[in-house]
Amino acid sequence: MSIYKKILVAIDLTEEAPQVLNKAVEISKAHGAELMLVHVVEPVGYAYGGDIPMDLTELQDQLDKAAKEQLAGYGEKYNVGKDNQIVTVGRPESEIHRLSEEQDVDLVVVGSHGRKGFQLLLGSTANGVLHGTVCDVLAIRIQ
Template sequence: MSNEYRHVLVAVDLTKDSHKVLERAIPIARRNQAKLSIIHTLEPLGFAYGGDIPMDLTSIQDQLDDHAKQRLAEIADPDGIPREEQHVVVGMPDTEIHRFSREYDVDLIVVGSHGRHGFALLLGSTSTGVLHGAHCDVLAVRVGKEGETQE
């Protein structure tokens, strides 16, 4: 891998920690004069409920999508990330981040990590999933409260 990045993708969960992840990615993108994109992945409601609900969840999924786009804009707009580089996708987070990164020639993915270990790591996290399937560099930014431990 080259030390020069051309396209940096920031994957966020829309929590307050999203700003920390973005703050780490922006200087890297600027230093490399790289394109900067930001992505949030919504899990399909059908996955959450196992497809057992006998009703159309489309309107609810659309509302969740609209809310996520609004929240993503609140995070990205202050840093000048254009709306066309703000992406909300539906699917499994690690799979969708990998797909996006390949499709749009991303060469650095920046994701937040709570530094889990032990059972929490075995149960999986988005950052672990992204790391283990990425075709490019991944920067895991430690997030959470200062001095907070995950046990």
């Protein structure tokens, strides 16, 4: 019996995403686990603190659409079906916590830049995911 049945891979859609995905796919194959890809788009209003008196809906919609297209490309490359590709809007840590519980995930895989100093071991998102997820979390070191 496998330890992991469902693995959620949270990626940031940068050129570093394949480093995280390649390891997640290996783990998924080794355990015969279902793989889910997740990207969290932060609300545009967060960047401006809500201080801009304009409607940012169209910009947010464009970001969501672009993220879905990129995630679909990764889904195709890594054989992850559309039902297991999720783009959501919110704070990455909170959304990953929510999805991992809703989807009954056994393992969350995230990338980590391994910064020094304040973010000594994990990036802020990876650290936030670790300190609130009820399942195992694996941080993949980004080279």
